[in-house]
Amino acid sequence: MIQRSYEWEELVDIPGLHDLVQATVTGLLLGGLFALTALGLSLVVGVMRLVNLVHGEIALLGGYASLLLLNQVGLDPLLGLPLIAAVVALLAVPLQRLLLQPLSRHGSEAPLLTTFALSVIAQNVIILWFTGNTQSIDRSYTRAVIRMGDVTVPAIYLISFGISVLACICVHLLITRSGFGRRLRAASEDPVAASVVGVRVGGLHTVTYALAAGVAAIGGALLGMCFSFTPTSGVNHLLTGFIVVVLGGLGSVKGTLLAGTALGVVESWGAAFASDGYRLFVGLLLLLAVLTIRPQGLFGRSA
Known part of the structure; x- marks a missing residue:
């Protein structure tokens, strides 16, 4: 039991307030870029x-x-x-x-x-x-x-x-x-x-x-x-785009922008708590959670 607790502490690093604020600001800025990259995908799918x-x-x-x-x-x-x-x-x-x-x-x-x-x-x-x-x-x-x-x-x-x-x-x-x-x-x-x-x-x-x-x-x-x-970086662009489109709702520019910033913040928090390699992993976890609770997306309309 002690060994498992030690391994968990090795994996997760609790950031301080300054690091959390830094991650939030960085995530917001990157989220706008995620939204722009995903906007084209949202238009085509929608x-x-x-x-x-x-x-x-x-x-x-x-x-x-x-x-x-x-x-x-x-x-x-x-x-x-x-x-x-x-x-x-x-x-x-x-x-x-x-x-x-x-x-x-x-x-x-x-x-x-x-x-x-x-x-x-x-x-x-x-x-x-x-x-x-x-x-x-x-x-x-x-x-x-x-x-x-x-x-x-x-x-x-x-x-x-x-x-x-x-x-x-x-x-x-x-x-x-x-x-x-x-x-x-x-x-x-x-x-x-x-x-x-x-x-x-x-x-x-x-x-x-x-x-x-x-x-x-x-x-x-x-x-x-x-x-x-x-x-091969296009694969990450595509996965990030799909996450933003699902979160924001098809064809919604405002939803895409809000979803992109939300994803940027969540991924930056994931990087702050674990490591930078967990960014996409955290984003995919968010996608699965939203699909389970609200399949039409956070900002999409119900069918």
Whole structure:
């Protein structure tokens, strides 16, 4: 009994108040970035009813595109974010239009398996182009830290949080205050009825997929500035995205932002109490708990 207690104390380290506050602030900032990366997945699943398994690699492409622009062109990654988003969105258009959309007529299984195949292909293409080595984006602001009282946070966390919140607000306004958003919500609720009243559902899905890819690329680029990455990092992006989508509810921008920040805080607490390697483990435990208690998500609507 004493031995078991000792092993538990070895595993769990009770943090002090300062460490807990530090973890909370860090988690909130990272949570905004989690929300941005997951927002594209939420849109695709909520509007197109497509479980997009290549979402992680699309986000990862943003990180490698930032690295490429920095090393080959000399363009600062932050200044290159609009270009990265536009290029990745354009690449997503033929992918959805020529491959996923025709397959969707044959049920949901074919597009699902196709996105899985695309994920594997993308990982191997990245290895061929960039090797399998760990990469990182080194700039002055990725190394700088900002002190707020007794709390110290990396400057890139604050920058990423600000960009993430701004991007989420822009997408929210696009969905709720524009004609495109009204058509998007109509197609999400009832695609058949929407097509009857003149909504071009196929074209709307293409624009939605491109928008989701562009947003994911921005999130992936910012993640690449915060952390090192490899060709398999897309798997973690995908898992984190699924957790945020389930917690926030399908297609809800506000729910995604709240769920992302909640997940960031919980994962940071898990790292503070155990170690940094337990972040994803704690997030998955939170996912299972929420699915058990509230299957529609913390911020989703009941069926």
